Amino acid sequence: MAGSNEVNANESKMVVPLHTWVLISNFKLAYNMLRRPDGTFDRHLAEFLDRKVPANASPVNGVVSFDVVIDRTNNLLARIYRPAPPNPTTPLADLHRPPSPDPFPVIIFFHGGSFAHSSSNTAIYDSLCRRFVSLCGAVVISVDYRRSPEYRYPCAYDDGWAALKWASTEPWLHSGKDAKLRVFLCGDSSGGNIAHHVAVKAAESGIEVSGNILLNPMFGGNHRTESEKRLDGKYFVTIQDRDWYWKAYLPEGADRDHPACNPFGPNGMKLEELPFTKSLVIVAGLDLVQDWQLAYTEGLKKAGKEVKLVYREQATIGFYLLPNTDHFYEVMEEIRNFVTCNLKQPANI
Amino acid sequence: MSSSFRSDMGTDPYDSVGDDRWIIASASDRGSSRGEIDSLLHGAGYRVRSTDLRHVAIGLEQLESTMVGDQCVASSAEAIHYNPSDLTAWVDSMLSELAPDPHLLRHPLSTAAANTWADPTQQRPSLHRLENHHQHRNVPAVSLQSMDEEEDAAIRLVHLLVSCADSVQRGDSEMAGSLLDQTRLALARVNTGFGIGKVAGYFVDALCRRLYPPPPSATGGGGSAANLEILYHHFYEACPYIKFAHFTANQAILEAFQGHDRVHVVDFNLMHGLQWPALIQALALRPGGPPLLRLTGIGAPSPDGRDALREVGLRLAELARSVQVRFAFRGVAATRLEHVRPWMFQVAPGEAVAVNTVLQLHRLLGDRASPEGGDAAAAEPIDTVLEWIVGLKPKIVTVVEQEADHNKPSFLDRFTEALFYYSTMFDSLEGGRVGGSHRGGQQQQQTVVAAVAEAYLQREMCNIVCCEGAARVERHEPLARWRDRLGRAGLRAVHLGSNAFKQASMLLTLFSGEGYCVEEVAGCLTLGWHSRPLISASAWRADDADDASPPRDHQTLVLQDHSSSITSGSNNVVDGDDHLHQHSVMRSHMGSSDRINDTGSGSSCSRV
Numbered sequence: 001m002a003g004s005n006e007v008n009a010n011e012s013k014m015v016v017p018l019h020t021w022v023l024i025s026n027f028k029l030a031y032n033m034l035r036r037p038d039g040t041f042d043r044h045l046a047e048f049l050d051r052k053v054p055a056n057a058s059p060v061n062g063v064v065s066f067d068v069v070i071d072r073t074n075n076l077l078a079r080i081y082r083p084a085p086p087n088p089t090t091p092l093a094d095l096h097r098p099p100s101p102d103p104f105p106v107i108i109f110f111h112g113g114s115f116a117h118s119s120s121n122t123a124i125y126d127s128l129c130r131r132f133v134s135l136c137g138a139v140v141i142s143v144d145y146r147r148s149p150e151y152r153y154p155c156a157y158d159d160g161w162a163a164l165k166w167a168s169t170e171p172w173l174h175s176g177k178d179a180k181l182r183v184f185l186c187g188d189s190s191g192g193n194i195a196h197h198v199a200v201k202a203a204e205s206g207i208e209v210s211g212n213i214l215l216n217p218m219f220g221g222n223h224r225t226e227s228e229k230r231l232d233g234k235y236f237v238t239i240q241d242r243d244w245y246w247k248a249y250l251p252e253g254a255d256r257d258h259p260a261c262n263p264f265g266p267n268g269m270k271l272e273e274l275p276f277t278k279s280l281v282i283v284a285g286l287d288l289v290q291d292w293q294l295a296y297t298e299g300l301k302k303a304g305k306e307v308k309l310v311y312r313e314q315a316t317i318g319f320y321l322l323p324n325t326d327h328f329y330e331v332m333e334e335i336r337n338f339v340t341c342n343l344k345q346p347a348n349i
Numbered sequence: 350m351s352s353s354f355r356s357d358m359g360t361d362p363y364d365s366v367g368d369d370r371w372i373i374a375s376a377s378d379r380g381s382s383r384g385e386i387d388s389l390l391h392g393a394g395y396r397v398r399s400t401d402l403r404h405v406a407i408g409l410e411q412l413e414s415t416m417v418g419d420q421c422v423a424s425s426a427e428a429i430h431y432n433p434s435d436l437t438a439w440v441d442s443m444l445s446e447l448a449p450d451p452h453l454l455r456h457p458l459s460t461a462a463a464n465t466w467a468d469p470t471q472q473r474p475s476l477h478r479l480e481n482h483h484q485h486r487n488v489p490a491v492s493l494q495s496m497d498e499e500e501d502a503a504i505r506l507v508h509l510l511v512s513c514a515d516s517v518q519r520g521d522s523e524m525a526g527s528l529l530d531q532t533r534l535a536l537a538r539v540n541t542g543f544g545i546g547k548v549a550g551y552f553v554d555a556l557c558r559r560l561y562p563p564p565p566s567a568t569g570g571g572g573s574a575a576n577l578e579i580l581y582h583h584f585y586e587a588c589p590y591i592k593f594a595h596f597t598a599n600q601a602i603l604e605a606f607q608g609h610d611r612v613h614v615v616d617f618n619l620m621h622g623l624q625w626p627a628l629i630q631a632l633a634l635r636p637g638g639p640p641l642l643r644l645t646g647i648g649a650p651s652p653d654g655r656d657a658l659r660e661v662g663l664r665l666a667e668l669a670r671s672v673q674v675r676f677a678f679r680g681v682a683a684t685r686l687e688h689v690r691p692w693m694f695q696v697a698p699g700e701a702v703a704v705n706t707v708l709q710l711h712r713l714l715g716d717r718a719s720p721e722g723g724d725a726a727a728a729e730p731i732d733t734v735l736e737w738i739v740g741l742k743p744k745i746v747t748v749v750e751q752e753a754d755h756n757k758p759s760f761l762d763r764f765t766e767a768l769f770y771y772s773t774m775f776d777s778l779e780g781g782r783v784g785g786s787h788r789g790g791q792q793q794q795q796t797v798v799a800a801v802a803e804a805y806l807q808r809e810m811c812n813i814v815c816c817e818g819a820a821r822v823e824r825h826e827p828l829a830r831w832r833d834r835l836g837r838a839g840l841r842a843v844h845l846g847s848n849a850f851k852q853a854s855m856l857l858t859l860f861s862g863e864g865y866c867v868e869e870v871a872g873c874l875t876l877g878w879h880s881r882p883l884i885s886a887s888a889w890r891a892d893d894a895d896d897a898s899p900p901r902d903h904q905t906l907v908l909q910d911h912s913s914s915i916t917s918g919s920n921n922v923v924d925g926d927d928h929l930h931q932h933s934v935m936r937s938h939m940g941s942s943d944r945i946n947d948t949g950s951g952s953s954c955s956r957v
Contacts, residue, residue, distance in 0.1 A: 018402055018403070018406060019387070019389045019390060019402070021406055022390065022397075022402055022405055022406050022409065022436070023390060023393055023395075025406070025409040025410075025413070026395075026409060026436065026440075028413075029409055029412055029413060029416070029443075030433075032416060033416075045430070048430065048433070049430070049433045051393065051394025051395060051433065051434060052394070053394065122394075123392070123393050123394030124392075124393045124394065127392045127393065321393065322389050322392075322393070323389070324389060
């Protein structure tokens, strides 16, 4: 197990700015209160503690947002963020007009929370999606996927796939002379994991994805990696809580070598033959899961898929939630470049 | 197993963030960011004051250490949760709920934890990135003005100031200049409205003046004398130090004058004569009737043809007449006290003499020869003056002095001592103003008075820091040293009785805020701010002043009439005014080599 709490606290304080430390510690503390040892989850308290924001069709910093129902059978909601329409007193219908005559990216975003926490209307993710709109001139679709332990694998992936299909049928999301959906799949933590699996499904189904953006994606396996042992409990995250979340998401009786958790593990799928998209993978050097993330990157490379790895040595989990470090700004820059570069050209070879 | 919530505490998860979250003012102005909601965390849905961040962080740490293992879930499930947006309150309430152990100190880690968060200035994005991202221009600066930060900044400021003074002492003007720059920067990080920040600003300026002295200007001594009186008056109003000096001295004088028909007060610094109305009135009410009172006031010459001393004398004569006290006034104009000679007072035989020196004697001191303070090194003006004071055989000598050692041989020592002395002084100006009872004064008026009072103190500070040699007149020494000196000159201490102490305490409660304190030290009284004495009052008499010989009529004495006029000898200017005869003496006696002239003060230091 981890060393004394005091030692750990002092270590993380050395590299983590105060604001980040307060935010992530608060999450950690709150989340600790929600996970019951018997595997159940205090959803009521979770929703109480989660800070949420409403959608806002009035422009704020040039961005508007509105919620849509994607799939009525599952009550699947998504929040759409887009550049504000030029006409300030725009009727609601204008929100469903293309933001630009030129090609623009559509980013389908899957929020993090280890499959159990957060929603598309959680404040930190609302902020992040708004930033993506400004960053890339994109329309961002933040999917409110079903969460564990109430809904286990493959619900989250199904919801992700439903969102992608929905986007492909919305004419206003198509752009360019060829009227294509220029879609990127993006997610942090569990959302990154979802993005990968939805991209696999897309490749299997012939839907073209322009690129994957994975921020600290959540992967794992039965084996205890070196980084997990070294960083256990040091920077807000413990092996114990990782185990709990996998147990809550994966099918009953499954272990962490299940392909959902370990896509390039013993039970993983071969991607060589699939037109799987390009990937941008961002790894934080103080994330204990990094060995699995690096293994994922290697797996993609071995399968002949294009992947760019951005490794931020002194970054912790959640560094992308507060604009107070170089990590934040440089990674945003990477994302912008990735989207811009892959916008014009079709992703699959 | 459900948690109980306080439904009246804003349980709506949407309550924390409104449309204005992007419009929260950027915390670029450090002064205004204190107490403001932190914009970074506001974007995450939390309302926390920037100044509370460290407190919250420490609380989170403590919560984590108390919530170990599986107990945390069970206990937190039954806890009452407050509005999670108000992170400070939420953390505090969780601590009370889950860690009610009274032995668990609120901030056991506060000292260790205080400075251990990574310095966000290292993590802050470099400027060029901010320029590149137009959309990120709204990013607010990270604000860290917590109480710990303030204290650290203040400590650093003091350290820089003292280091600078040290460089000045060593003659390393380059280093001193560089440290001055750093000090100015450090000054920007503290609140200069009160406390160390305020007084530090003045000291920075003073050091600057010392390093880079301004060219001698035409302002000179003339205008500044009148100016000084204005400053003095405001200082008198703003705080009780001078008032304390006056009523303590008057009490001693009154007691010493008992049984004497003819009394003569020599005031080493007349100013506006604020001390004397009270004495005149007290003498008027004396059982057995008032004595004949003569007052000789020493003061700076007026440059513009005015006779300021005479004007004050006139006013006092008016007052004396109104209470039927026979009164005569004489003014002695002198630029420096050591130029004054006792014959200028024309003390008559049989008169009971009181010598009153309020914040004056220190001007007669010179450089101390050695750190141990051997005073026998050179004959200082003080020795000469004390000699003739004793020669007057005064019934009482009242001495009021600043309780500080601003005459140490080492500049650095003087500087440091002054820094803390005036810091306390300024604190008292600030604190006394807020708490004191007001004699009808409005808040705004008091602010102006206090501000001008600060200017008065600034002159003293400047003199201590910038001037040397004859120009440095603010050579304050502590009571203990005065005791020695006055004793060696042949004066014996007179206990200021308990009456004086009681009166002082009572008057303080009437006029001033809490924080002032009067103390008695071996028959002397000190007035200070909290535990720091700032001014001392003591009384002395000559050894053989117990002159039992009755007062004799002397040819220079005057016939008494109800109009309090005095004529004595041909030396005096007799004017037609039948209310009062008084005269500024010295200029008409200029046959001697003792020219009392304004020798022209080219510096910013004022002289008497």
